[in-house]
Amino acid sequence: MPDKQSTIGDLPPAILALEPGAAFADRVAAILGAERVPVEERVFEDGEVKVRALAELRARHAVIVQSLDGGKNGAVHDRLCRTLLLAGSLKDAGVARLSCVAPYLAYARKDRRTKPWDPLSLRYVAQMLEAVGVETMMALEVHDLAAFENAFRIPTVPLDTHRLFATRLAPELEQEDVVVVAPDPGGLKRAQLFQELLERELDRPLRRAVADKRRSAGVVTGEQLYGEVEGCRPVIIDDLVSSGGTLARASAALVAAGAKPAIVAVAHGVFSAEARDTLDTADIEKLLVTDSIDPPRLDADALSSLEVVSCAELVAGAIACLESGGSITALSGA
Numbered sequence: 296m297p298d299k300q301s302t303i304g305d306l307p308p309a310i311l312a313l314e315p316g317a318a319f320a321d322r323v324a325a326i327l328g329a330e331r332v333p334v335e336e337r338v339f340e341d342g343e344v345k346v347r348a349l350a351e352l353r354a355r356h357a358v359i360v361q362s363l364d365g366g367k368n369g370a371v372h373d374r375l376c377r378t379l380l381l382a383g384s385l386k387d388a389g390v391a392r393l394s395c396v397a398p399y400l401a402y403a404r405k406d407r408r409t410k411p412w413d414p415l416s417l418r419y420v421a422q423m424l425e426a427v428g429v430e431t432m433m434a435l436e437v438h439d440l441a442a443f444e445n446a447f448r449i450p451t452v453p454l455d456t457h458r459l460f461a462t463r464l465a466p467e468l469e470q471e472d473v474v475v476v477a478p479d480p481g482g483l484k485r486a487q488l489f490q491e492l493l494e495r496e497l498d499r500p501l502r503r504a505v506a507d508k509r510r511s512a513g514v515v516t517g518e519q520l521y522g523e524v525e526g527c528r529p530v531i532i533d534d535l536v537s538s539g540g541t542l543a544r545a546s547a548a549l550v551a552a553g554a555k556p557a558i559v560a561v562a563h564g565v566f567s568a569e570a571r572d573t574l575d576t577a578d579i580e581k582l583l584v585t586d587s588i589d590p591p592r593l594d595a596d597a598l599s600s601l602e603v604v605s606c607a608e609l610v611a612g613a614i615a616c617l618e619s620g621g622s623i624t625a626l627s628g629a
Contacts, residue, residue: 306355306356307327307328307329307330307618308327308329308355308356308357308358308394308614308617308618309329309330309332309348309350309352309355309356309357309358309390310323310324310327310329310330310331310332310358310360311331311332311334311348311357311358311359311360311361311381311385312331312334312359312360312361313334313336313346313361313374313377313378313381314336315366315589315590316360316361316362316374316589317331318589318590319360319362319398319586319589319607320360320361322605322607322611323360323396323607323610323611323614326607326608326611326612327611327614327615332348332349332350332352332357333348333349333350334346334347334348334349334381335347335348335349336377344373344376344377344380345380346377346380346381346384347381347384348381348384348385348388351388352385352388352389352390353388353389353390353391354389354390354391355390355391355392356390356391356392356393356394356617356618357385357390357392357393357394358394358395358396358614358617359378359381359382359385359393359394359395359396359429360396360398360610361374361378361395361396361397362397362398362399362587362588362589363375363378363397363399363400363401363420364399364401364563364565364588365401366588366592367590367592371401374401375401375420375423378395378424379423379424379427380427382395382424382427382428382429383427383428385428386427386428392430392431393428393429393430393431394429394430394431394432394433394614394617395424395429395431395432395433396433396434396610396613396614397432397433397434397435398434398435398585398586398587398588398606398610399434399435399563399565399587399588400417400420400434400437400443401420402416402417402419402420403417403434403437403438403439403442403443404417404438405417406418406438406439406442406443406446407442415446417442417443417446418446420446421446421447421448424447425447425448425449429449430449430450431449431450431451431452431617432447432449432450432451432452433451433452433453433454433610433613433614433617434451434452434453434454435454435455435456435562435563435585435587435606435609435610436454436455436456436534436535436562436563436587437453437534438534438535440453452613452617452623454606454609454610454613454623454626455485455488455562456560456562456585456606456609457488457489457492458492458609458626459585459604459606459609460489460532460560460583460604461489461492461493461496462496463583463604464493464530464558464560464583465493465496465497468493468497468528468530468558469497471527471528472502472526472527472528473493473497473501473502473527473528473529473530474501474502474503474504474522474523474524474527474528474529474530474554475489475490475493475501475502475503475504475529475530475532476503476504476505476506476522476524476529476530476531476532476545476549476557477503477504477505477506477531477532477533478506478531478533478541478542478544478545479505479506479507479541479545480505480507482505482532482533482534483505485532485533485534486503486505486532487503489530489532489560490503493530502522502523502524502527503522504520504521504522504523504524504529504549505520505521505522506519506520506521506544506545506548506549507519507520507521519548520545520548520549520552524549524552524553524554525552525553525554526553526554526555527554527555528554528555528557528558529546529549529554529555529557529558530557530558530559530560531545531546531557531558531559531560532560532561533559533560533561533562534561534562534563535561535562535563535564535565536559536561536563536564536565536566536570536574536582536584537565537566537567537570538567538569538570538573539566539569539570539573539574539577540573542557542559542561542574542577542579542582543573543574543576543577543578543579545557546559546577546578546579547577547578549578550578555580556578556579556580557578557579557580558579558580558581558583559579559581559582559583560583561582561583561584562584562585562587562606563584563585563587563588564584564585564587564588564591564592564593564601564603565588565592566591566592566593570592570593571593571597571598574598574600575598575599575600579600580600581600581602582598582600582601582602583602583603583604584601584602584603584604585603585604585605585606586603586604586605586606586607587606591603609626612626613626
């Protein structure tokens with residue numbers, strides 16, 4: 296019987312993905328110099344599916360690279376179920392190690408009870424992934440870091456986009472008086488960490504501000520702004536954009552307080568149906584999103600302020616660190 300460790304070390308990880316989303320996995324695999332193993336997804340007449348890898352992966356490190364978003368058709372549960380079936384089949388096929396990378400993780404926002412008898416959906420998703428044999432879980436810019444780490448009982452690898460966005464924005468912010476803005480109080484820690492990294496990139500101190508936001512029964516209110524922003528270029532940092540309402544309210548409050556139109560950097564472009572109209576009329580100079588949801592629901596033709604910054608290199612670097620035991624923290628600049 297071959298030695299497990301030497302077998303894994305002799306070969307790069309095998310990358311697997313479902314359709315759609317395989318294009319992102321191809322970019323990750325190309326950076327790693329690894330193969331993307333083809334996957335069969337067969338749909339039967341009754342709607343059931345069969346998912347299997349089309350290669351021998353016994354004693355290999357298999358990495359499923361799959362965003363668990365709903366796509367343009369809102370099929371999040373179908374994608375989650377197929378990912379679970381693929382993971383279980385790989386474990387049954389004798390892979391030496393099974394990791395899952397979800398650049399966008401379904402139900403990450405439902406991590407606590409806000410009403411009586413609410414589900415803890417993130418925890419249930421974690422339990423399903425663990426049950427089929429996933430041994431390491433990686434996700435990009437999770438909604439709440441502590442909730443993500445506590446939901447899983449296997450090793451977790453959270454990746455953030457701070458360095459990705461700071462590196463992209465620093466050259467055009469050299470001559471600007473910058474204020475980093477959290478669009479709601481819950482995003483203050485994220486804004487602080489991004490501010491600290493951007494300060495290192497620009498080699499000078501920056502201001503920070505926060506917009507108020509309150510949600511009850513699906514209704515969002517709050518237009519208060521805390522912090523000095525007059526004459527500044529605001530950089531709003533957040534984990535995702537869905538309807539765009541939060542960003543529109545925050546950017547309007549900033550302009551009303553004397554700030555310039557905002558630059559916005561968010562990891563996940565979820566983009567619900569009303570997002571284009573909401574964002575197209577907002578006081579936003581530029582909206583950066585990653586390709587964590589691929590293909591995107593909006594593109595530059597639909598929204599002129601939109602720019603996609605690829606996170607494939609970040610994900611590939613993290614997978615390489617899993618292989619070598621290197622520092623994943625250093626990738627994001629923390």
